[in-house]
Amino acid sequence: xYGVGEHMILVTGATGKVGRNVVEELREAxxxxxxxxxxxxxxxxxxxxxxxxxxxxxxxTDPRSLVPALRGVDAVFLLWPFLTTKAAPPVLxxxxxxxxxxxxxxxxxxxxxxxxxxxxxxxxxxxxxxxxERSGLERTVxxxxxxxxxxxxxxxxxxxxxxxxxxxxDLARPLIHERDIAAVAARALAQPxxxxxxxxxxxxxxxxxxxxxDAIAEAIGRPLAFEEMxxxxxxxxxxxxxxxxxxxxxxxxxHAEMMRSPEPVNRKVEELxxxxxxxxxxxxxxxxxxxx
Ligand SMILES: NC(=O)c1ccc[n+]([C@@H]2O[C@H](COP(=O)([O-])OP(=O)(O)OC[C@H]3O[C@@H](n4cnc5c(N)ncnc54)[C@H](OP(=O)(O)O)[C@@H]3O)[C@@H](O)[C@H]2O)c1
Numbered sequence: 001x002y003g004v005g006e007h008m009i010l011v012t013g014a015t016g017k018v019g020r021n022v023v024e025e026l027r028e029a030x031x032x033x034x035x036x037x038x039x040x041x042x043x044x045x046x047x048x049x050x051x052x053x054x055x056x057x058x059x060x061t062d063p064r065s066l067v068p069a070l071r072g073v074d075a076v077f078l079l080w081p082f083l084t085t086k087a088a089p090p091v092l093x094x095x096x097x098x099x100x101x102x103x104x105x106x107x108x109x110x111x112x113x114x115x116x117x118x119x120x121x122x123x124x125x126x127x128x129x130x131x132x133e134r135s136g137l138e139r140t141v142x143x144x145x146x147x148x149x150x151x152x153x154x155x156x157x158x159x160x161x162x163x164x165x166x167x168x169x170d171l172a173r174p175l176i177h178e179r180d181i182a183a184v185a186a187r188a189l190a191q192p193x194x195x196x197x198x199x200x201x202x203x204x205x206x207x208x209x210x211x212x213x214d215a216i217a218e219a220i221g222r223p224l225a226f227e228e229m230x231x232x233x234x235x236x237x238x239x240x241x242x243x244x245x246x247x248x249x250x251x252x253x254x255h256a257e258m259m260r261s262p263e264p265v266n267r268k269v270e271e272l273x274x275x276x277x278x279x280x281x282x283x284x285x286x287x288x289x290x291x292x
Contacts, residue, residue, distance in 0.1 A: 008032045008072055009189050010099075012060065013079030015043045017149045018105060021182030022077050022189075027051050031190045036069050063090040070094065075101035075189045078132075083120060083247060085127045092135040101195075102137045103188045104128065105181070108145040108200055108263060109254060119250035129198075140188040141198040145263055148175040148203065148283035151212060158224060158291045164213040165227040167234040168255050172206035174265040177278035177286075184272050202265050204277040212280055219284035220291050 009026055013019035014035030023045060026033040033053055037043035040055040056069040060081070070076070076095055080088065095102060106129055109122035117123040125143075132139050154164050184201060188194040207215065210226045217224040229237075231252065238248035269277035284291075 007074045007190050008034065009075050009077065010034045010036060010069055010073045011077045012036045012058075013077075013081060013105070014055075016079065016081070017147065017178045018181050018185070019077065019079055020045075021179050022185045023053055025179075025182045025186035026190065027053060029186060029190065031186070034069055034073065036066070060091055061087050063087075063094045066091065066094055067098070070098035073099045075099060075103065077103050077105070077185055077189055079105045080124070080128055083124060083244070085124050085131060088128060088131050092131055092137070096135055096137055100138050101189075102132060102135075103140045103142065103185055103194075104132055105185070106141050106143045106198075108143045108202070110143055119254040120244075120247045121250065122254070123250075138195045140194040140196075142181060142185060142188070142201060143198060144176050144181045144201040145203065146173050146175050147181075148177050148280055149287075150175070151216065151284075152287065152290060154213075154216075155290050158216065158220075162222065163225045163227055164209070164216075165229045166209055167229045167231055167252070168259065169209045169226055169228045171255060171259050172208045172211075173258065173263060174202040174204070174206045175212070175280055175283075176201055176203045176269070177280075177283045179286075180269045180273070180277050183275070184269060187272060199268050199272065200266060201268050202263065202277070204267075204269075204279055205265055206262065207280050212284075215281045215284045216288075216291055218281065219288040 009031060011019050011022050014023050015037050023033050023035050030051055032051055035053050035055045036058045037055055038059050040057050043055050045053045058066045058069045076099055107122055107125040109119060110126045117126050129141055157163050213224050213226045235248050
């Protein structure tokens with residue numbers, strides 16, 4: 001337990017994969033938490049032990065809509081669900097009018113050497129980090145590696161055809177469990193000592209896409225095949241899902257670069273939370289029902 005009764009935290013992205021777990025981590029620690037949602041009536045949180053969650057309406061594309069949720073808040077968990085920073089300056093301004101502290105969910109691919117980021121997703125996170133720095137808010141930046149939960153995108157092919165058809169079958173990444181990102185975020189929000197820090201967060205070891213497939217097969221108790229998807233097909237499928245061409249190309253290029261230069265694995269999660277980072281196998285077991 002930490003920070004009991006001392007804080008009120010606003011969590012954006014609270015209905016999503018990471019934010020929902022940030023809300024739960026804070027509740028379990030006894031920290032008062034407010035969850036932002038565009039449709040509060042549709043946002044459900046477990047009615048389990050821990051402090052209540054106050055769900056409030058707000059839209060990050062409409063900065064003034066955030067004001068009621070920001071009143072009396074000590075810190076904000078900011079998740080940026082867009083692909084550009086266009087709407088960010090007025091949002092940071094309104095946050096700065098109500099609180100001094102922000103924990104931003106960035107990305108491991110952000111580079112500190114000022115180099116132009118080829119991947120548009122890392123480029124917008126790099127720009128968000130710069131805007132937050134310039135805002136003068138006390139900040140903590142979390143840079144997680146790829147989310148284990150990206151594998152939820154395979155659920156339909158697994159449920160329907162017992163197959164994972166993806167590019168980069170041999171790419172090994174130290175994917176991170178959303179609960180570990182949330183566990184770090186909750187501490188950065190409610191405990192002292194994290195001001196001005198940037199934390200790169202990874203899972204405990206790297207697993208190839210084929211090995212991730214095997215871990216899900218083990219979790220659901222059914223064999224799964226892995227099929228290498230040709231690059232052109234992967235690109236077409238990303239475009240069909242609505243990704244802009246430059247984002248699809250940037251993501252594919254970033255993955256190819258990771259094949260050449262694998263992401264390092266670190267123990268930051270354990271250092272900050274006291275518990276080892278969860279493995280991809282644990283993640284697959286936690287989400288087995290979504291693949292069955
Ligand atoms: N996937 C990865 O491998 C990876 C790696 C590093 C960093 N990231 C970053 O992680 C973030 C995504 O996290 P996630 O997977 O937890 O998100 P998610 O599950 O996709 O959820 C998105 C959240 O954003 C909220 N949202 C969407 N539009 C909004 C708006 N206009 N105003 C207010 N809230 C809005 C949604 O809330 P409502 O719809 O309920 O309002 C929802 O809670 C992104 O910034 C991404 O770049 C991802």
